Amino acid sequence: EDQVTQSPEALRLQEGESSSLNCSYTVSGLRGLFWYRQDPGKGPEFLFTLYSAGEEKEKERLKATLTKKESFLHITAPKPEDSATYLCAVLNTNAGKSTFGDGTTLTVKP
Amino acid sequence: GAGVSQTPSNKVTEKGKYVELRCDPISGHTALYWYRQSLGQGPEFLIYFQGTGAADDSGLPNDRFFAVRPEGSVSTLKIQRTERGDSAVYLCASSSRGADTQYFGPGTRLTVL
Numbered sequence: 001e002d003q004v005t006q007s008p009e010a011l012r013l014q015e016g017e018s019s020s021l022n023c024s025y026t027v028s029g030l031r032g033l034f035w036y037r038q039d040p041g042k043g044p045e046f047l048f049t050l051y052s053a054g055e056e057k058e059k060e061r062l063k064a065t066l067t068k069k070e071s072f073l074h075i076t077a078p079k080p081e082d083s084a085t086y087l088c089a090v091l092n093t094n095a096g097k098s099t100f101g102d103g104t105t106l107t108v109k110p
Numbered sequence: 111g112a113g114v115s116q117t118p119s120n121k122v123t124e125k126g127k128y129v130e131l132r133c134d135p136i137s138g139h140t141a142l143y144w145y146r147q148s149l150g151q152g153p154e155f156l157i158y159f160q161g162t163g164a165a166d167d168s169g170l171p172n173d174r175f176f177a178v179r180p181e182g183s184v185s186t187l188k189i190q191r192t193e194r195g196d197s198a199v200y201l202c203a204s205s206s207r208g209a210d211t212q213y214f215g216p217g218t219r220l221t222v223l
Contacts, residue, residue, distance in 0.1 A: 031210060043215050043216045043217050044201070044214045046211055046212070046213060049210060087152055089153075091210055096141065096165055097143070098143075100152030100154070
């Protein structure tokens with residue numbers, strides 16, 4: 001059974017204080033790993049797809065990286081508007097469904 | 111263009127009642143997914159359609175849950191004899207043919223009293 005574990009559950013940062021969120025996964029065959037951002041009361045918003053170990057994707061202050069066992073979402077010089085829950089999900093090569101972690105809730109204080 | 115839409119945004123019902131939740135996917139998207147999200151948890155897979163047929167319904171918790179997509183576009187999730195434990199946000203997502211990325215709607219918050 002595919003599993004995704006995200007850590008920490010919650011992270012509080014000062015504006016400008018860089019940090020990383022972790023997503024550890026076990027999957028029989030990885031088709032893709034996805035990062036989403038979710039604001040309260042809204043659906044997940046797509047950020048990145050990573051397909052193979054060593055791959056990196058960047059968008060503004062966010063950078064996602066992938067190894068064979070985990071993915072990191074690096075946040076550089078965060079701003080208060082980056083406050084949200086960040087979700088990680090894996091897609092198995094043998095299935096159309098995604099398995100999600102429980103997310104990391106990021107709070108950035110001004 | 112328009113994203114995934116879901117109606118209603120909120121639904122309050124009484125235990126034992128029947129409810130229908132609707133999802134309009136992004137135009138042209140062939141795959142449609144239903145997930146359930148409880149407070150503080152990630153989305154939990156329910157069912158996945160490719161076109162009109164259910165390609166994988168392994169996440170439906172029991173036979174009270176059923177979903178249809180008769181014309182390969184709009185989908186309806188149907189829950190019979192609702193229970194308090196069914197209370198959650200029901201999310202719908204769609205993806206285009208051959209693509210892996212799923213785009214989510216805003217969800218329907220279901221409350222069973």
